[in-house]
Amino acid sequence: DTGVSQNPRHKITKRGQNVTFRCDPISEHNRLYWYRQTLGQGPEFLTYFQNEAQLEKSRLLSDRFSAERPKGSFSTLEIQRTEQGDSAMYLCASSLGALGRTEAFFGQGTRLTVV
Amino acid sequence: GDSVTQMEGPVTLSEEAFLTINCTYTATGYPSLFWYVQYPGEGLQLLLKATKADDKGSNKGFEATYRKETTSFHLEKGSVQVSDSAVYFCALGSSNTGKLIFGQGTTLQVKP
Numbered sequence: 001d002t003g004v005s006q007n008p009r010h011k012i013t014k015r016g017q018n019v020t021f022r023c024d025p026i027s028e029h030n031r032l033y034w035y036r037q038t039l040g041q042g043p044e045f046l047t048y049f050q051n052e053a054q055l056e057k058s059r060l061l062s063d064r065f066s067a068e069r070p071k072g073s074f075s076t077l078e079i080q081r082t083e084q085g086d087s088a089m090y091l092c093a094s095s096l097g098a099l100g101r102t103e104a105f106f107g108q109g110t111r112l113t114v115v
Numbered sequence: 116g117d118s119v120t121q122m123e124g125p126v127t128l129s130e131e132a133f134l135t136i137n138c139t140y141t142a143t144g145y146p147s148l149f150w151y152v153q154y155p156g157e158g159l160q161l162l163l164k165a166t167k168a169d170d171k172g173s174n175k176g177f178e179a180t181y182r183k184e185t186t187s188f189h190l191e192k193g194s195v196q197v198s199d200s201a202v203y204f205c206a207l208g209s210s211n212t213g214k215l216i217f218g219q220g221t222t223l224q225v226k227p
Contacts, residue, residue, distance in 0.1 A: 041219055042217035043204070043217050048213060091158070101166060101210065103164055105161070106151075108158040
């Protein structure tokens with residue numbers, strides 16, 4: 001296993017279009033997290049899954065954002081009707097168990113640019 | 116809610132200088148604490164971690180000690196190299212909340 005994989009690495013889209021990102025976690029990891037990072041800031045939590053269940057969503061995640069993790073394996077993050085403010089790096093991470101006892105491993109991220 | 120505060124950067128040092136990046140946290144329960152590093156053009160990598168009070172995490176010459184009494188997890192290195200230039204993020208992970216909370220990051224630039 002080569003770690004957490006995210007696709008695509010870069011995405012440029014026009015305002016108003018929909019985009020979908022994919023994350024493949026480390027295979028035995030039961031928890032999967034999505035974060036957003038803008039220039040000069042630390043990653044901000046968006047949502048996380050334990051297996052296929054979405055356990056928490058941040059208030060940052062408006063109704064235009066939806067995330068799924070069917071069958072508890074890969075996850076997708078969809079943004080509908082993109083806005084320029086959505087431009088950011090979207091990071092995915094996975095962990096084996098709760099973060100109070102273990103660490104999260106991050107993918108390379110998907111950089112979204114909305115023009 | 117849980118939060119992490121890091122010293123503001125950028126921090127500019129000469130090679131072989133001593134490094135300290137301060138990190139303090141607010142959390143309920145007993146979180147684990149982490150330092151992640153982000154090299155230019157790369158993703159976040161775990162640098163070191165500590166899971167309970169008084170634990171010392173260490174890796175690649177970097178160290179940080181989990182101080183419950185001062186709610187701190189300061190990052191130190193005795194002699195920095197140019198290759199250490201990166202952005203460093205302090206983070207806490209809690210079983211209560213189930214997520215990582217990051218500080219805003221500190222940029223380190225090491226000059227030859």
